Amino acid sequence: MAIKLESGFSFDYDNLFGDGKVTKADVEAIADRIADAHKAVETMRETGVIRGHLSKDGTPEMVYFSTLPYIKEGNLNSPASLAHLKELTDSVQNKVDSVVSLGIGGSYLGNKVLFDVKCGEFWNSMTPEERNGFPKVYFSGNNIDPRRTTELIKQLQREAKQAKAEGKEYTVMLICISKSGGTLDTMSNFMVIYDALQKTEGINMKVVAVTDPNVEKPTLLKKLAMDKGWPQYSVPDGVGGRFSVFCEVGLSLAAAIGFDIEAFLKGARDMDEACKTDDIWQNPAMLNAVLKYIAAEKYGRDIEIMMPYGDYLKSFSEWYIQLLAESLGKQEDRNGKDVFYGRTPVVAVGTTDMHAQTQQHQEGKLNKVVQFVRVEEWDDDPVIPDVFPDIQKLSDISGIRMSQALEVARQSNADALASNSRFNALFSMPKMNEYYLGQLLYMLALGIAYEGELADVDGFNQPGVEAYKRIMGPSLQKVKAESAK
Numbered sequence: 001m002a003i004k005l006e007s008g009f010s011f012d013y014d015n016l017f018g019d020g021k022v023t024k025a026d027v028e029a030i031a032d033r034i035a036d037a038h039k040a041v042e043t044m045r046e047t048g049v050i051r052g053h054l055s056k057d058g059t060p061e062m063v064y065f066s067t068l069p070y071i072k073e074g075n076l077n078s079p080a081s082l083a084h085l086k087e088l089t090d091s092v093q094n095k096v097d098s099v100v101s102l103g104i105g106g107s108y109l110g111n112k113v114l115f116d117v118k119c120g121e122f123w124n125s126m127t128p129e130e131r132n133g134f135p136k137v138y139f140s141g142n143n144i145d146p147r148r149t150t151e152l153i154k155q156l157q158r159e160a161k162q163a164k165a166e167g168k169e170y171t172v173m174l175i176c177i178s179k180s181g182g183t184l185d186t187m188s189n190f191m192v193i194y195d196a197l198q199k200t201e202g203i204n205m206k207v208v209a210v211t212d213p214n215v216e217k218p219t220l221l222k223k224l225a226m227d228k229g230w231p232q233y234s235v236p237d238g239v240g241g242r243f244s245v246f247c248e249v250g251l252s253l254a255a256a257i258g259f260d261i262e263a264f265l266k267g268a269r270d271m272d273e274a275c276k277t278d279d280i281w282q283n284p285a286m287l288n289a290v291l292k293y294i295a296a297e298k299y300g301r302d303i304e305i306m307m308p309y310g311d312y313l314k315s316f317s318e319w320y321i322q323l324l325a326e327s328l329g330k331q332e333d334r335n336g337k338d339v340f341y342g343r344t345p346v347v348a349v350g351t352t353d354m355h356a357q358t359q360q361h362q363e364g365k366l367n368k369v370v371q372f373v374r375v376e377e378w379d380d381d382p383v384i385p386d387v388f389p390d391i392q393k394l395s396d397i398s399g400i401r402m403s404q405a406l407e408v409a410r411q412s413n414a415d416a417l418a419s420n421s422r423f424n425a426l427f428s429m430p431k432m433n434e435y436y437l438g439q440l441l442y443m444l445a446l447g448i449a450y451e452g453e454l455a456d457v458d459g460f461n462q463p464g465v466e467a468y469k470r471i472m473g474p475s476l477q478k479v480k481a482e483s484a485k
Helices: 023-031 033-045 079-092 106-118 146-165 184-198 220-228 241-246 248-257 260-275 282-297 312-326 358-363 402-419 435-454 462-483
Strands: 002-004 011-012 099-103 136-140 171-179 203-211 232-234 303-308 330-332 338-341 344-347 368-377 423-431
Touching: 002 344, 011 260, 011 330, 023 033, 023 282, 033 136, 033 282, 079 248, 079 260, 079 435, 099 106, 099 146, 099 184, 106 136, 106 232, 106 248, 106 312, 136 248, 146 171, 146 184, 146 203, 146 462, 171 184, 171 248, 203 220, 203 248, 203 303, 220 232, 232 241, 232 248, 232 303, 241 248, 241 260, 241 312, 241 435, 248 260, 260 282, 260 435, 282 368, 282 435, 303 312, 312 344, 312 368, 312 435, 330 462, 344 358, 368 402, 402 423, 423 435
Parallel strands: 099 136, 099 171, 171 203, 203 232, 303 344, 303 368, 368 423
Antiparallel strands: 002 011, 011 423, 330 338
């Protein structure tokens, strides 16, 4: 059983629905709540209103992520904003040697997904010509790690020294992403790197600020950008960090690497259109949310394994873990009642974690839903050669493409899990490219909105995150005062 869209993207729920799994009767029992959830998502699309949603300051806040796939005047993504992103592309292509993307949470995780799908692990080892004139890319700001930050600075200095030896200027662009400009992880790295590179002979440094666009009450980073004349892109109100890959937070890095932004947004847009139906059996985002909700609440499957088959989709799994954890891990429902809702998310990658986690998935507690992601057609797909014909075991695995071996492994895993009452499902992408990535990410983001309604929790706030921040601020000031003695 599967929903297959016109694009070829599909959601196969055969191992999640039916006898011994989530049943038709289970779905019918909450039909009214499903209908209400669909109406709530329609309202969000039309007005930006999510019932009961408040900002961290306790005031009503709009939710605009569902407008992001649509490029039109008045929207956050408009013809003007895409033209502005094109300016960033023009400013880096054949002009910047390295970009450092500084951000944490969605400002890192979403950007890393775009980079991995477009560029891959060996991007920085390619020649500028092989990168089509686009810069090397480094990530920072996603942890306060003194060793890695120092080593990143040394690497940039090493590259600048080599460029100087070749009689070339070396240009680094720092893309600093912080709504407030006060994010400890991001801004501490930014200041350390900014200071070190400014003091390094032979480095021409540029800065791009991605921050709150409010001019009347500028944030710290906004004020810095205005004072120093840095180009600016927006972290808009109404788009939480975990949904921000579809706005300038993610698209700024996309512009700097030649990522096809319009194809990405079209994928998201086509998925949104497919999910406007109230027929649950034709709406992949709603059906996925409903089946996982029932699996958790009725059958105790409250751990969710996201397991794409492909190394460059590991960062996608990590992105999804934040999306699920921050959105649905909530102590209280909308009425203030303790419900302690949410599934524990786990990152996995196939086939890697078939040799690490699958023992637990297959025989551990019956408390998991495993979600697979498959790429149907790979751009490069070597045939496994019969290099050692005299060794039967090695000869037996030759003569087929690597993608075929990968799919045999995934299907075997899925079948084995299903044979032992282990719930699992499959998202299938015809190719791993910008368009289908947009479809996949958007479907999962929209599913969060549906499930928040089913569980009656606010899927768009994060009060648990604010709790540690209230403790951390005074603690930092205490450490600073003691260090000054």
